[in-house]
Amino acid sequence: MTYGLFSRAAFFSAAVLLTGFVSDLHAEDTNALVKQGQYVAEASDCSACHTVSGRGNFAGGMEFKLPIGSIYSSNITPDATHGIGAYSEAEFSRAVREGVRRDGASLYPAMPFPSYARMSDADIHALYVYFMKGVQPVDQPAPSNRIAWPLSIRLPMTIWRAVFSPSIRAAQKDVMRSLPNDGIGRGAYLVEGPGHCGACHSPRGLAMQEKSLSNSSGSLFLSGGAPIDGFVPTSLRQDQRTGLAGWSEDDIVQFLATGRNRRGEAFGGMTDAIFHGTQHLTDADLHAMAQYLLSLQPHNPALSAWRYDPEAASALQAGDVSAPGAKVYVDHCAACHRSDGRGYAPAFPPLAGNPVLMSDDPASLVHVVQSGAVLPGMTRAPSAFAMPAYGNMLSSQQIADVVTFIRKAWGNNAPPVTAATVDELKKTAPEMMRKQGIIPLN
Template sequence: MNNRRFARTVGWLALAGLVAAALLAWYVNRQPASPFAQEAAASSEPALISRGEYVARLSDCVACHSLPGKAPFAGGLEMATPLGAIHATNITPDQGTGIGAYSLADFDRAVRHGVAPGGRRLYPAMPYPSYAKLSDDDVRALYAFFMHGVQPAKQPNIPSDIPWPLNMRWPIALWNGLFAPTATYAAKPSQDALWNRGAYIVQGPGHCGSCHTPRGLAFNEKALDESGAPFLAGALLDGWYAPSLRQDPNTGLGRWSEPEIVQFLKSGRNQHAVVYGSMTEAFNNSTQFMADDDLAAIARYLKSLPGDPQRDGTPWHYVTAEARPDSPGAHTYATRCASCHGLDGKGQPEWMPPLAGATSALAKEDASAINITLNGSQRVVAAGVPDAYRMPAFREQLTDAQIAEVLSFVRSSWGNSGGAVDAKAVAKLRGHTDPASSSPIILHMR
């Protein structure tokens, strides 16, 4: 009797296991529904292609899918992940190596759901959790642009170097079920049209949260819209600290007006800061091409996001620095930095940004301060004209200890409260950054 019960139990467990495996296989391999199942060919209407080009600018597709000196959108950019390096793919309309064989439904599922033809799951380095909010009209226009507005480039994709079994992609389907939304952006009736347009761009095509929202243990963005306090609250990514875009006066946009946000996105600079790090590429290829109404919408939305006084601390105010010629870093600052940023730390706005009150000098995270001191800044290209002033790299001129000392001086002067920098942190970032990778990607689409 006991043997029969045991055999029956084993049988039921085996059956349950088979059912669970079948359900898992179905879930993993299912194709997300697309509203474009009956639309195969891309429209060649010039107005739609032009609209798609603009959506590509909003979405900053070039930042990941292009390399300096290579064909636009031919892929190849190496991106580090905790599991290993992956490479951006060719998204030109080449039939063999690109997306030329994609139907509109295929394109939609890849962009908004992270599922390529055949059910292959895309790594969420592709920001489909944000692109899920794209409207049907914008997806249709984007498809028309990539099929008829981009030149095909025969460039095979580079395999990832993530080792087996970590390179198996079926678990991504489970990750998507937990963390990736599937609905397009829905306007908030309580807000006006300008706010809703800004929310759509920031949450959707702009995918601002991909850099500026902190990640959870599963590398998911902790919030995808303003309903979550972590949304756009600042995050460490790829050796840079993407600051808060909320109304935090120290580490965010609390001291910025709406016109100053627009100016920053349109020209790459304002009295508070100049674009640097990953934001340089976003400016060079995306934000400066946005319509003024869209920039105003972004500013309106960002100014509506409350800050967190408990996290941000006492609002910064300028404090005249006492003379400290013998303090660690003071001499280096006076001889290496003051000619541009001023002995008083106020810089020469809007060309030489102030260090007094700078986010990088107030944030607890010191990665941005270290990275830009080591490797300098990329060239800011506004309206096709490269800037004449840029932060030089000091990795060959200064030791780890000297960089730590001068940054500790900056982060403790003029009311700054970021805290001291450890030479070990400088050494670590020195080893993980490559100055040769700072070449700007400037794409002239048409």
């Protein structure tokens, strides 16, 4: 024991005499933390909301349109004036996990602090080091929020946080709940915590709160969310037809890593979540997330499994386009998605059995037909694919007919869509539709 203590003391005494040894050691520690923090930032999808084209990385400025007005994501670079450079680690942790700014004001819950409350102290520490040491400061303020007074008063958010956002202690106690194995436990931490998947894929209440923040509180968690920019987040539970029933672990991993698989492709906000976030995760973490999602029981167990019906394919292949929407489908869709609806995955996704098409809410499908979609290249799938926009080619009735045809064919058997519904959805068309200059025909 004496020899051991002496050896350690002598070692560190000698180390101090070596020029630069201690500083190099600290630099190595910092570099490791920066790298770890970058990984946590990617797992938390920070860039998707805080990086906007034309501004610096993490300089904020993304608009979130809420029923009360528009708010903009903040500058989270280490700039001392416009960013978070003056934040201590404790203040940073409070903002991330409790939704309270350095000046004591409450953050709006567009920042998913109810989910981030589950993040570990170690991950928060690494995240802080990354933003302070690994991110370039940007001397640029985010745009001012556009919320009319008195709704712009943040004081009521204190009550909102007390009612709807868990304390760090309560959230992390839930993280430590008993789960079947370590893989599912890691997946639960990533999905429920930094990944904040429930922010989009769980339903919200009248106060815009997530009705469920983890699977421990019931099957509402990840059972499908409200429309975001015109797109409806699907169920991530094992629901038949509208959820992930039938997806394998490898299907989920491939989707999170590349935005595409044999069953579908990402669009809307999910594309950003994959591009900025999940594609950067390790295979081990992606498999853990997949294992957790596969463990979730269906929210609606009464739904029957999808079964392929060849009737529509047989009619199209025989040249019968008498069904409403069938000719539009043949003229504009069948080349990529085939007459049998099976597509050419993973390049062009199948429409037969696709959960997005079988949802009660047709908004996602209508908006994709209207405004198109682009799937960018990913590290593990560098090819990009684009779905053309038909909003300036097809009338509302034509879109309603082809969407109804797709939702009914091949065993999808989803409710029809009317031209009136298409017209109503045009009012909430995604921003990209306006940016592309697409003006739908009447």
